[in-house]
Amino acid sequence: MNQPQDLARTVLYLDIGTVNTRVSLFDYRDQSYLFIGAASAATSGGDSNYSIYSGVVDAVRKLERATKRRFLDQNSNFVIPMKLGITGVDQIGFSYTCTSDPRxxxxxxxxxxxxxxxxxxxxxxxxxxxxxxxxxxxxxxxxxxxxxxxxxxxxxxxxxxxxxxxxxxxxxxxxxxxxxxxxxxxxxxxxxxxxxxxxxxxxxxxxxxxxxxxxxxxxxxxxxxxxxxxxxxxxxxxxxxxxxxVLGLKDLVERSKTTGVPGEFAFGRSVRLMSRLIKENQHVLGIDIGSDHTVVAKAKNLDLSLEVLPLGMGKRITELLNNFELSELQSWIGFQIKESEVQDYICNKSVYPDLVPGNQYSAQIEQALTRFVLKKCAKEAGMNSILRDGSLGMVLLCGSVVRNVEDPGDSLLIGMDGLHPFGAVDYFLDMNGLTSAVGALAQLNPILISHIMNASTFLNLGKVITPYFNQKNSKIQDGKKFMSVAVRDDAGNVRKFDVPRGRIYRIPLDFGKNYELDFLKIPKEVSIPGVRTWTPLGFKSGCFGIVFDTRGDALELPKDRTSQISKLKFWKDELGPWTIQPS
CATH class of the missing domain: 3.40.50.360 (Flavodoxin domain)
Incomplete structure (x- = not known):
C-alpha cells in the first residue's frame, strides 16, 4: 500500500509552556506514524519581554542536533514542506499555556x-x-x-x-x-x-x-x-x-503556517478521547501539573469536565503554604529537614520556577510537595465521589515534575499518596509529554493520533487495587494476612498470593501481558468499590505488575520525624524499582 500523496511525512508538535517549550517529532514510516524524539528549552528566559519564538527556535535547534536533521533555515524560519533528504517539515501543530487568564x-x-x-x-x-x-x-x-x-x-x-x-x-x-x-x-x-x-x-x-x-x-x-x-x-x-x-506568538503563527490551541483545551480533548478506550461508565482522570497552574480533566463516556486551578510547582507553589501546615509538608519528605528549610525551598521555587532538582534531596522535596498539589486539586475539583465510589478506572499523570523522575515508581507513589482512590485503578505516566499533542493534533492530523494512540503513547505503571476498610475497626493487625488472591495468565497458569494488611504489596508480572485476578478470600468488613469480587477481574499488566494498597481509608504517618522517614522508605522499598522481573 502506497503512502497517500497528501499525508504529512514529518510532523512537529510544539508545547509552549510558562517555563519550558517542548518540541516533539513524528515521522511516517512503514505505513504508520512513529514518535521519534523530543527536546525542550526555556520559553522566555525568565523575561516577559523575551519573544517565545526564540524559545521555540532553541528547542528545535536542540532537536536538530539530536536527530541530525534540519527543520529551520539560516533565518530561523521553518522549512515547509519537507524537501528531499532530511530537511524540512510537512506539518506543524502547537498548543500554549504561557498566557494569563483571558478574563x-x-x-x-x-x-x-x-x-x-x-x-x-x-x-x-x-x-x-x-x-x-x-x-x-x-x-x-x-x-x-x-x-x-x-x-x-x-x-x-x-x-x-x-x-x-x-x-x-x-x-x-x-x-x-x-x-x-x-x-x-x-x-x-x-x-x-x-x-x-x-x-x-x-x-x-x-x-x-x-x-x-x-x-x-x-x-x-x-x-x-x-x-x-x-x-x-x-x-x-x-x-x-x-x-x-504573548510576544512572539503571532510570529510563530505566521512562520509555522498554522494556528495553535490553548493547552488546557488540548489536554481536555485528549482525556475525553481516552474515555472511549476504557470500560464504559468509568472515569478517566488526567492531571497536568504545571508551573503556574494545574489542569484537571475528568471524562466518562466522552462527557468531559475540565478545571484549571491556580496551583502549580513554580510561581504558584506558595499556595501550598496557605492550605497546609509546614509540619504536614515536612512529614512527607524522606530525610531530615527543618520546616524553615521547606519554606525556603518553596519560596525559592516561586521566584525561580525554572529551577530543576539537582540531587535526590531536592527531588524528594518536590515529589513530597507534588502530593499536596494533588490533594488540593482533588478537593478543589470536587473529586471526592469518584475517588471513593470505585468509578475511577484510569489516572494519567502529566507534567515535568512526574515525568523527570529517576524511577517511574516515584510517580506512581505520588499518585497513590496524593489521590488515594479506592477500587481498581490503572495508572499511566506521560513520559514524553504527548497528552496535549493528542488533543492539539486531533483535528489537524487524525491519522497520526489514531496511530500513536494505538502505540502505547503512555507508560502503563500498573493496576492498583485499593480496598476500603476502617483501620481502627479492623481486627487484623498490620503485616498479617488480609486477603487471598490468585493470578491467572493466558496459558492458564495460576499463582496464589496472601496480601498483608497495611502494606503496599506488589506482584511483579510480565509487562503488557493479559491476566485475570480472582479474589479467594476477603474479610467481611472490607470492600473494593467498583469491583465485582465474585468474578475474575481481567487486566493488562503494567511495569509494576499489579499492586495492592492496603494502608486503609486514610494515609497517616507517625508523629515523630524518625518514624516518618522510616515509614516513607518502607513504602518505597515495598513497591520496589520498576526493573523487577516476575519470579
Missing part, C-alpha cells in the same frame, strides 16, 4: 438558556467567567456597567434569543456593553464575540465593529453549546487575545 465575561438573556449554553461552551477550555451579566436579573443599566468594568474582561461573549425573536432584549444587553466600551480607551476595550441570531448579528456588527474587535458565530442557543462552529469561533478569539498578550 472572559458572559452576557445573556437567561441563566438557564443562553448563559448556560455559554458556560457549557467555555467549559471546554476550563475557563471560568470573570462575570456574568444576565438580563433576567433585573439590574439597571448602571449596575451592570459597573459590574462589567470592575471585572475588566479582555473578551466578552454575548448571546441570547432565537433566530426568530428576542432581538430587542439582545439590543438592550448590547447597549450595556456599548456604554461600558465607550468609557474605555480603544486599547482597553475587550474583544466581542456575538453568538445570537443572524439578523441581530448584522445590527451588532454595524455598531461594535467601529468600537472594538468584533466577531460573529452561529446562534449558540440554536445549535447547542458544543457546536463545532461555536467552539472554533471561541478558540479563534482566544488565539487572537493570546497573540496580543
Amino acid at each position: 472572559i465575561a458572559l452576557m445573556g438573556l437567561t441563566r438557564t438558556g443562553s448563559l448556560q449554553n455559554l458556560r457549557n461552551l467555555l467549559a471546554n477550555t476550563g475557563i471560568r467567567p470573570v462575570v456574568e451579566i444576565c438580563a433576567a436579573d433585573g439590574l439597571d443599566i448602571s449596575e451592570n456597567i459597573d459590574r462589567l468594568l470592575n471585572a475588566d474582561p479582555r473578551i466578552v461573549i454575548l448571546a441570547g434569543g432565537t433566530e426568530i425573536g428576542a432581538e430587542k432584549a439582545v439590543y438592550r444587553l448590547g447597549e450595556i456593553l456599548m456604554l461600558a466600551c465607550k468609557s474605555l480607551t480603544r486599547e482597553q476595550r475587550p474583544e466581542i464575540l456575538f453568538m445570537g441570531s443572524a439578523l441581530a448579528g448584522q445590527q451588532m456588527e454595524r455598531v461594535f465593529s467601529k468600537i472594538s474587535d468584533f466577531s460573529y458565530a452561529p446562534n449558540v442557543l440554536e445549535i447547542g453549546s458544543i457546536g463545532h462552529s461555536s467552539l472554533d469561533s471561541l478558540l479563534s478569539v482566544m488565539n487572537r487575545n493570546a497573540e496580543k498578550q
Whole structure:
C-alpha cells in the first residue's frame, strides 16, 4: 500500500509552556506514524519581554542536533514542506499555556438558556467567567456597567434569543456593553464575540465593529453549546487575545503556517478521547501539573469536565503554604529537614520556577510537595465521589515534575499518596509529554493520533487495587494476612498470593501481558468499590505488575520525624524499582 500523496511525512508538535517549550517529532514510516524524539528549552528566559519564538527556535535547534536533521533555515524560519533528504517539515501543530487568564465575561438573556449554553461552551477550555451579566436579573443599566468594568474582561461573549425573536432584549444587553466600551480607551476595550441570531448579528456588527474587535458565530442557543462552529469561533478569539498578550506568538503563527490551541483545551480533548478506550461508565482522570497552574480533566463516556486551578510547582507553589501546615509538608519528605528549610525551598521555587532538582534531596522535596498539589486539586475539583465510589478506572499523570523522575515508581507513589482512590485503578505516566499533542493534533492530523494512540503513547505503571476498610475497626493487625488472591495468565497458569494488611504489596508480572485476578478470600468488613469480587477481574499488566494498597481509608504517618522517614522508605522499598522481573 502506497503512502497517500497528501499525508504529512514529518510532523512537529510544539508545547509552549510558562517555563519550558517542548518540541516533539513524528515521522511516517512503514505505513504508520512513529514518535521519534523530543527536546525542550526555556520559553522566555525568565523575561516577559523575551519573544517565545526564540524559545521555540532553541528547542528545535536542540532537536536538530539530536536527530541530525534540519527543520529551520539560516533565518530561523521553518522549512515547509519537507524537501528531499532530511530537511524540512510537512506539518506543524502547537498548543500554549504561557498566557494569563483571558478574563472572559458572559452576557445573556437567561441563566438557564443562553448563559448556560455559554458556560457549557467555555467549559471546554476550563475557563471560568470573570462575570456574568444576565438580563433576567433585573439590574439597571448602571449596575451592570459597573459590574462589567470592575471585572475588566479582555473578551466578552454575548448571546441570547432565537433566530426568530428576542432581538430587542439582545439590543438592550448590547447597549450595556456599548456604554461600558465607550468609557474605555480603544486599547482597553475587550474583544466581542456575538453568538445570537443572524439578523441581530448584522445590527451588532454595524455598531461594535467601529468600537472594538468584533466577531460573529452561529446562534449558540440554536445549535447547542458544543457546536463545532461555536467552539472554533471561541478558540479563534482566544488565539487572537493570546497573540496580543504573548510576544512572539503571532510570529510563530505566521512562520509555522498554522494556528495553535490553548493547552488546557488540548489536554481536555485528549482525556475525553481516552474515555472511549476504557470500560464504559468509568472515569478517566488526567492531571497536568504545571508551573503556574494545574489542569484537571475528568471524562466518562466522552462527557468531559475540565478545571484549571491556580496551583502549580513554580510561581504558584506558595499556595501550598496557605492550605497546609509546614509540619504536614515536612512529614512527607524522606530525610531530615527543618520546616524553615521547606519554606525556603518553596519560596525559592516561586521566584525561580525554572529551577530543576539537582540531587535526590531536592527531588524528594518536590515529589513530597507534588502530593499536596494533588490533594488540593482533588478537593478543589470536587473529586471526592469518584475517588471513593470505585468509578475511577484510569489516572494519567502529566507534567515535568512526574515525568523527570529517576524511577517511574516515584510517580506512581505520588499518585497513590496524593489521590488515594479506592477500587481498581490503572495508572499511566506521560513520559514524553504527548497528552496535549493528542488533543492539539486531533483535528489537524487524525491519522497520526489514531496511530500513536494505538502505540502505547503512555507508560502503563500498573493496576492498583485499593480496598476500603476502617483501620481502627479492623481486627487484623498490620503485616498479617488480609486477603487471598490468585493470578491467572493466558496459558492458564495460576499463582496464589496472601496480601498483608497495611502494606503496599506488589506482584511483579510480565509487562503488557493479559491476566485475570480472582479474589479467594476477603474479610467481611472490607470492600473494593467498583469491583465485582465474585468474578475474575481481567487486566493488562503494567511495569509494576499489579499492586495492592492496603494502608486503609486514610494515609497517616507517625508523629515523630524518625518514624516518618522510616515509614516513607518502607513504602518505597515495598513497591520496589520498576526493573523487577516476575519470579
